[in-house]
Amino acid sequence: MTVRDVERNAMRRALALAVNGPAGFNPQVGAVILAPDGRILAEGWHRGAGTAHAEVDALSRLSPGEAEGATAVVTLEPCNHTGRTGPCSRALLSAGISRVLYAVDDPGVVSAGGADTLRAAGVEVEAGVLGDEGRELLSSWLTVQRLGRPHVTVKWAQSLDGRAAASDGTSRWITGAAARQDVHRRRAMADAIVVGTGTVLSDDPSLTARDADGALLADQPRPVVIGERQTPPEAAVRRHPREPLFFSSHDLSRVLDDLRRQGVQRVFVEGGPTLASAFVRAGLVDEVLAYVAPTLLGGPRLALDDIGVETIGAAVRLTLSSVERLGDDILLVARCAPTPSPANVKDS
Structure with a gap:
């Protein structure tokens, strides 16, 4: 035809x-x-x-x-x-x-x-x-149909030796301005930004997407906090331009199901090693963004902790899709093997 x-x-x-x-x-x-x-x-x-x-x-x-x-x-x-x-x-x-x-x-x-x-x-x-x-x-929507849940990107910043923070817990700033601005750009592309209560209590992040001058971008991800500890009334996340969601459940699949029902298609996880490791351990990660700085920190504070791998044969294998230079830092983008889940589509 x-x-x-x-x-x-x-x-x-x-x-x-x-x-x-x-x-x-x-x-x-x-x-x-x-x-x-x-x-x-x-x-x-x-x-x-x-x-x-x-x-x-x-x-x-x-x-x-x-x-x-x-x-x-x-x-x-x-x-x-x-x-x-x-x-x-x-x-x-x-x-x-x-x-x-x-x-x-x-x-x-x-x-x-x-x-x-x-x-x-x-x-x-x-x-x-x-x-x-x-x-x-329809890329995001089609991905949701294939997976049966929102697409999940896990992001972290690390030193060259794999640390997310110094031994005393300080982590601002491992990476430079160009890498941080790239993170804000990617935040604005997501429907929800997810952290754990530990990150909220230790770093008090605003979870907004901002330009290089600190002004809010037009598109803002909805902030999501996971964990049993209470978020303080004065926490910065409560002043986010979009109303935050709080989940006390540790069942990440149920959290993603709930987010999907609310129209969330793209989830951006920035919650620190504990939450990032939990998503990896549960097999719920589709993409990893690792911002690597030419810095050595040593110490125990790794970018990931236990992800359930006890032997090299059980390693979580990713496919490296891109490498980008951002100032002095490097962004590695890697994708996990797809885990399709049949799902019907139109709600009509």
């Missing part, structure tokens, strides 16, 4: 429309309805759980029969199940759509299959139109 330039342009428009919707538990999806001559008849996007999906939102702007013989251009495969709303595949068929183009396959166990339903009814379907751009738009 030949994809026309006007259809590719419509997909670019659909991708732009998609970002109007909220990022979270549900995917951001955009849709454009094209007349046979290439004119745009209607546009739509998904506005959140319980609202019309993008295809239905666009169709709702047309008069009965106006979509007959038209083409639907959608960023995600039309869903094939009934949740809070009905299946988009059936809505497109009922409207008389004769051709459907979409960018990304729906990975859901229940919601997928819309393309097959449409083809079986005689509709022309083309998958993967601007697929790379579509996957980039």
Whole structure:
């Protein structure tokens, strides 16, 4: 099937429309309805759980029969199940759509299959139109669907000999300004920043994302504190621009499940050796950011403590994905082996 330039342009428009919707538990999806001559008849996007999906939102702007013989251009495969709303595949068929183009396959166990339903009814379907751009738009959401939980990045700063602090506990600053600014940039890309109560009590971090001059960045991760000890009323984290979440549970899987239900897709763990080691030990780490300074500290305060490895054969093997020079420091980015967990997707 030949994809026309006007259809590719419509997909670019659909991708732009998609970002109007909220990022979270549900995917951001955009849709454009094209007349046979290439004119745009209607546009739509998904506005959140319980609202019309993008295809239905666009169709709702047309008069009965106006979509007959038209083409639907959608960023995600039309869903094939009934949740809070009905299946988009059936809505497109009922409207008389004769051709459907979409960018990304729906990975859901229940919601997928819309393309097959449409083809079986005689509709022309083309998958993967601007697929790379579509996957980039939905990258965090797709990762959550694969894992069945938020994507977890664990970050630490260490000396060349693997220490996260000097023997007296002081750790500001192991790395230089360029490395610290890179951390703030990455914080702003996350949905939640997670620390333990030990870090809160010892360092009193604000857990904000700031620019080089100390001003708050536009995007702020939601602060999350894990641990049984109480966070003091005057703690800096309580003055964060977003309301912090507190978990007394040590069950990290349950914490991640709770965060996912609240729309968190990207978790940035900055909680010190105890919490970082707990995430590694539980097999819940997808990416490691290790900022290494050309400094020697010695002593007992390692960047990680016990992660359950008793012999070299049980070592946690990572894949080094990038090495970056940041001033005098080095950033090592490594990824863990994927641990897929089947999960349904659209809440509808």
